[in-house]
Amino acid sequence: HMMFSLKSLRMAILILVLAILFSEAKPLRKRTISEVQLMHNVREHKQVGERQDWLHEKLKDIIVASVKPQHVRPVKLKTLVDNDETEIKQK
Numbered sequence: 001h002m003m004f005s006l007k008s009l010r011m012a013i014l015i016l017v018l019a020i021l022f023s024e025a026k027p028l029r030k031r032t033i034s035e036v037q038l039m040h041n042v043r044e045h046k047q048v049g050e051r052q053d054w055l056h057e058k059l060k061d062i063i064v065a066s067v068k069p070q071h072v073r074p075v076k077l078k079t080l081v082d083n084d085e086t087e088i089k090q091k
Helices: 002-025 033-067 077-090
Strands: none
């Protein structure tokens, strides 16, 4: 009598597990077009945000590199203009 109960219990658990697996595998209903569109929009929005974050990090690296002092003698604008005028007069 005890064996029959244990066997029945095992069978009931097996059926329950299979029922749960199959119910989770299939959606209860098909998604509507608007739900699919919404999911697409959310995914696209997330990707745009990730690209912006990536670009922001890259630009930050470029800005930091350009702010570092370079060992180049500063040239005054007046000197450049004077040199250009001298070259023009010589021609």
